[in-house]
Amino acid sequence: MSEAGATSQTSSDLEANLKLSTLEEENRALRERISALEDRNRELESLVKHDPHTGLPIRRLFDGALEEALANRNGHGDALAVGLIRLDEAYEKIKDNRDRNKVLLFRTAHRIVSVVGETVFQGDRVDEFIVILSGVPNHDSALDLCAQIEEAVREPHEGPANDIAFGCHIGLTITTDSDSEGVHLIGNANIALQQSVRSKQGTVLYTVDMGKMYRRRLEIEGAIVSAVRQGFESFRIVYQPLVDRDGVLGGAEALIRWEDPHLGTITPSVFMPIAESTGWVRFIGHWVLYQACRQLKTWISRTGNGEYYVSVNIDPSQLQQPDVVEQVVGVLDSLKLPGSALRLEITERALMERPEEVIEKMAELRSYGIGISVDDFGTGYSSLSYLRRFPLDTLKIDKSFVESVDSSRESREIVRAIVTMAHGLRLETLAEGVEGREQLEALLETGCDRFQGYYFSYPVSAERFGRILQQNERLPAD
16 A cells, blocks of 8 residues: 555544544433433432422322232231321421421431331321331231330430420221222221320221211211301200209200201210311300390390399300400390300310410400309319419309219218318309209208209200299299
8 A cells, every 4th residue: 555545544544533532422421411311300200209398208109009018918817007197286386486497397207217117108298197017917016016106206306406305196097908998098097097186195096986986077067067057947055044052043054955957966065076176166156155145135024133144155266266255245235235144154174275365365254244154163174273363253063073962971072172162262153963952952061052953954945944934933843
């Protein structure tokens, strides 16, 4: 080959090598870009699939994981459990000022992961988590894992949050049925969780009876809404006489009754807590207050006796309403009744939930002449130091003491102590649940001031109570 040809070949090779090197460099850069894009894609996918506050897989991924766990059950009789976990009210109180960045929430979620592994998912609420417990041999094993979760959550946190501790509620459902559906399991876990929250327990295991009660509760909730919206037509008020030591009738306690057209008779002990938890108790309470006061106005007009009064129970949630005083006074003003025509009955629980706030509202109510009674006194946990500060008029002695006051020396001495203390604080006492002459005599001997119970009269209709007033009967009637 000539020298010119060799030179041409060398130049071509160099040019080819240069192109190859350039292509390889471009290919390497392209691979790096693809790798970076894949990393970014995985990062984005992880962000999409994980909750930003806890790092846990999102709720949608739980559904698929549960169906897979149900499909992969090994058929050896092992159970599959689903737990719904919600942090308790102690976390609720500090979440906005001590955990704004959700650090404690993140740490708590991963404490749960440390107990049960990677089958922990974010719930529908930021403070709620779902766990799948596969292959647990029996109910006790599942409950033991839940106890470990509770213990892990309760552990104090690291500084500067080492003064913070909170717990959790767990609703647990367990199945050994290969045909179980995921939607039913999570529904049952939610029912158990609601029971745990209401009862302030830790772990609650779902049962068939619990499911029936839950569905009954939903029925009653719906019926309450319908009854209120339809103008309270299915509600009525009965009145139980309140008498003094001589059997002279001074007033009546207004008691609500409910006869639902579809569900039948539902007692106040059943429907009032449900009404309270759903907020409808405010409407029911205001209706009872107005109807009772309006009925009292009618009785006063017919008898000409303006000394009669009506006693109405006020629910804790009503008492916490900022305009409760305006509502009560507004009812009296609209009917042109004096404050002395009304007594409000408040439970010990209501007194102690927010005592300083309650004291202020009670004092304002009493400034209008409205009487205040503590209902079921002796069964709650009110502090005597607070009792001294509460602007009260009457202590109602709980019927659990009254029922054995004639046969039990201990009960009689408890009643005597309550009466003595009340009189020392310039308060009146009223014993409820008086059912026999022997009980009345024992109560008279303790110095009790007023009485209420079947011995004098069952709760009666407004018409019957009006006749008792017009006849000026002493109770019990002969």
